[in-house]
Amino acid sequence: MSVQNGDTIRVHYIGELTDGTRFDSSEGRDPLQFTVGSGMVVPGFDAAVLGMEIGETKSVTILPVDAYGEKTDEMTVDIPRAEFGEDFTANPGEQLMIQLGDGNQIPVTITKIDENTVTLDANHPLAGKTLVFTITLAEICAAEPDA
CATH class of the missing domain: 2.40.10.330 (Thrombin, subunit H)
Known part of the structure; x- marks a missing residue:
């Protein structure tokens, strides 16, 4: 079973800048839970998890256009x-x-x-930055039943 658009998933991640500076991580915390394609994370992160399988780890580089945009x-x-x-x-x-x-x-x-x-x-602090994420898929959550 692999991640599809609309799935609610849980991931562990490490976010770094291209120089290796860490700006965020789920280490020591519960995995991040979000619904793929819902806009809860930056577009490049959404795209990176598509097709991943439980336990898989990947590294992805996300350009500003697919992250927090360019600084303006x-x-x-x-x-x-x-x-x-x-x-x-x-x-x-x-x-x-x-x-x-x-x-x-x-x-x-x-x-x-x-x-x-x-x-x-008021630019996002990561605007204009290329981001490097190491992502591990922890879980694909059960779908919520339609009400």
């Missing part, structure tokens, strides 16, 4: 430092949650701070 300048904004208040203390590299006009919150990374401006980057 449109996702970077300069905000007047005064909008953060007098007590604002932060450093480049730190993350903040900002609230959008619709009430949703998104994570942003501070990329630059000067006396007048705070530059925020």
